[in-house]
Amino acid sequence: MSAPLPAVSGCTEMLDSETKAAETPEDHAEELRLWLRLLTCTTLVEGEVRGRLRQRFDVTLPRFDLMAQLDKAPDGMTLSDVSKRMMVSNGNVTGLVERLVESGHLDRRTSETDRRVQVIRLTKLGRAEFRRMAAEHETWIADLFADLTPKDVRELMRLLAKTKASAQKSAARRRS
Amino acid sequence: MSAPLPAVSGCTEMLDSETKAAETPEDHAEELRLWLRLLTCTTLVEGEVRGRLRQRFDVTLPRFDLMAQLDKAPDGMTLSDVSKRMMVSNGNVTGLVERLVESGHLDRRTSETDRRVQVIRLTKLGRAEFRRMAAEHETWIADLFADLTPKDVRELMRLLAKTKASAQKSAARRRS
DNA sequence: CCAAATTGTTTTAAGCCTAAAATGTTTCCT
DNA sequence: AGGAAACATTTTAGGCTTAAAACAATTTGG
Numbered sequence: 001m002s003a004p005l006p007a008v009s010g011c012t013e014m015l016d017s018e019t020k021a022a023e024t025p026e027d028h029a030e031e032l033r034l035w036l037r038l039l040t041c042t043t044l045v046e047g048e049v050r051g052r053l054r055q056r057f058d059v060t061l062p063r064f065d066l067m068a069q070l071d072k073a074p075d076g077m078t079l080s081d082v083s084k085r086m087m088v089s090n091g092n093v094t095g096l097v098e099r100l101v102e103s104g105h106l107d108r109r110t111s112e113t114d115r116r117v118q119v120i121r122l123t124k125l126g127r128a129e130f131r132r133m134a135a136e137h138e139t140w141i142a143d144l145f146a147d148l149t150p151k152d153v154r155e156l157m158r159l160l161a162k163t164k165a166s167a168q169k170s171a172a173r174r175r176s
Numbered sequence: 177m178s179a180p181l182p183a184v185s186g187c188t189e190m191l192d193s194e195t196k197a198a199e200t201p202e203d204h205a206e207e208l209r210l211w212l213r214l215l216t217c218t219t220l221v222e223g224e225v226r227g228r229l230r231q232r233f234d235v236t237l238p239r240f241d242l243m244a245q246l247d248k249a250p251d252g253m254t255l256s257d258v259s260k261r262m263m264v265s266n267g268n269v270t271g272l273v274e275r276l277v278e279s280g281h282l283d284r285r286t287s288e289t290d291r292r293v294q295v296i297r298l299t300k301l302g303r304a305e306f307r308r309m310a311a312e313h314e315t316w317i318a319d320l321f322a323d324l325t326p327k328d329v330r331e332l333m334r335l336l337a338k339t340k341a342s343a344q345k346s347a348a349r350r351r352s
Numbered sequence: 353c354c355a356a357a358t359t360g361t362t363t364t365a366a367g368c369c370t371a372a373a374a375t376g377t378t379t380c381c382t
Numbered sequence: 383a384g385g386a387a388a389c390a391t392t393t394t395a396g397g398c399t400t401a402a403a404a405c406a407a408t409t410t411g412g
Contacts, residue, residue, distance in 0.1 A: 028318035030329050035221060035317050037336045042218040043263050044343045045211060048350070054371085062398065080360060087219050089400055094362055096398080116360045116407045141211050142204035143349075147342035148335075153206050156335050159328055160213045166323035167220045173319075174224070230401085238368065256390060268369050270392055275367085292377045292390045 038163075045144050052140055057133050062088075064137070066096050067105065067122060067130040076121035078111070105129065214339075221320050228316055233309050238264075240313070242272050243281065243298060243306040252297040254287070281305065 050061045069085050070077060077085075083093045097120055100106040105126030111117035122130060148156070226237045245261050246253060253261075259269045273296055276282040281302030287293035298306060324332070 026318070028314050030326070030333075031318050031321045031324075032314055034321060034324075034329050034332055034336075037333060037340065038214070038218055039222070040263070041336050041339050041343065042214055044340060044347070046215070047263065048343065048347050050370085052350075060370095060397070078360075079362095087216070087223065088398090090361065091363075091401085092399055099397085114360085114408070118361070138204050138208055142202070142207050144343045144346045145207045145210060145339065146346060148207075148210075148338060150206070152335055152338060153210050155331065156339070157206075157210055157213060159324075159332050159335070160210075160217050162324060162328060163217050163321065163332070164213065164220060167217065167224065167320045170320045170322060171220065171224050174228075226400085236367075236400095254390075264368090265370055266391065267371085267393075271368075290378070290390085294391070 045141075048144060049137065049140060053133065053137070056136065057129075059133065062092075062096055063100060063105075064130075064133060066093075066100065067126060068134065070106070070120065070122045071127065071130050071134070074121075076119040079118050079120065082120070100126070221317075224320060225313065225316060229309065229313070232312065233305075235309065238268075238272055239276060239281075240306075240309060242269075242276065243302060244310065246282070246296065246298045247303065247306050247310070250297075252295040254293050254295055256293075258296070276302070 046061070053059050053061055053064055065086060066082065069082055073081075079090065079093050079097065082097075083090045086093070097106060097108060097118075101108050101120075105123060106120050107123050107126075108118055108120045111119050145153070222237070229235050229237055229240055241262060242258065245258055249257075255266065255269050255273065258273075259266045262269070273282060273284060273294075277284050277296075281299060282296050283299050283302075284294055284296045287295050321329070
């Protein structure tokens with residue numbers, strides 16, 4: 001539709017692209033490019049945030065992310081909840097929590113009504129440190145996205161919501 | 177400007193938000209939400225692609241990404257080039273290449289004009305396997321983004337380009 | 353009631369990833 | 383020429399991440 005492709009696809013000119021669409025090896029180069037650009041943006045921002053967190057607070061991004069989840073849940077969360085929210089594996093959370101309990105940022109206890117469940121919370125220290133980091137973090141993000149107008153931001157939010165829904169649908173389709 | 181904030185910022189009503197902008201503790205909640213949504217989308221798609229690559233081809237995403245870089249460079253690339261393109265650390269590439277040479281997908285040789293430099297290329301096997309994977313990969317991406325119209329895709333490309341430029345500028349600002 | 357399925361978590365094995373230090377090579381400058 | 387700076391890569395130490403298997407506790411359906 002727009003970008004010229006390198007002379008790779010060996011198909012000859014389509015005479016009737018409308019009616020023969022189903023038989024054409026479809027061109028998804030645009031979607032591919034979109035995915036790469038999405039990934040680039042995320043990698044870029046994530047790398048910056050990671051580096052600043054390390055330099056300023058000597059903390060890793062996964063630890064910060066975990067604390068961010070807990071900050072929104074004053075009554076604590078189960079490990080499964082955290083793992084779903086963060087979209088990482090269960091085993092990953094186990095280790096992360098271990099280290100944060102060790103450093104005094106988290107409190108972990110077994111649920112009294114279901115002894116399978118571990119409930120974790122921020123400690124006073126953990127909450128205080130997180131708030132300090134979060135405040136600065138917000139300014140970094142603002143700076144990283146500074147060239148976007150409020151309209152750009154709104155539009156991106158809308159399109160990314162649509163993207164997320166599309167991807168979730170596709171993922172569900174595969175699982176079924 | 178748009179979303180109501182929880183009663184956290186203790187400042188009283190602004191009478192003149194235009195002229196006093198510099199003194200207000202600024203609200204960057206929208207950018208923060210945008211960042212989280214961007215991250216969610218990427219994580220979602222990345223997770224799907226990772227899982228499908230493993231199931232269908234028993235290959236990891238980083239290996240696939242590295243082969244994708246090399247497929248575009250028939251004359252090979254240096255490790256530094258690869259590391260810059262992939263936006264990962266040098267040491268990371270060293271290990272990745274090691275394993276791919278081991279499995280017969282990559283060929284690595286020391287440059288004859290500069291003995292510091294290692295040039296890597298896809299082997300015949302590596303190229304063939306990559307092409308097979310890439311063809312399928314493209315259909316996965318198309319499916320994951322299927323609900324986006326061509327216009328959505330164009331608009332996202334534009335806005336993400338702007339986002340990338342903004343983030344790069346911010347990162348450069350910090351490094352200087 | 354009790355076996356089977358389900359759920360929540362941890363463990364394991366392997367690989368990915370980073371920052372920083374170390375190593376080897378080339379270039380630059382006087 | 384010869385030492386300093388720059389460059390490309392590897393090594394190191396530590397942490398992150400995953401999938402799959404193992405374990406423990408609860409729920410479910412005969």
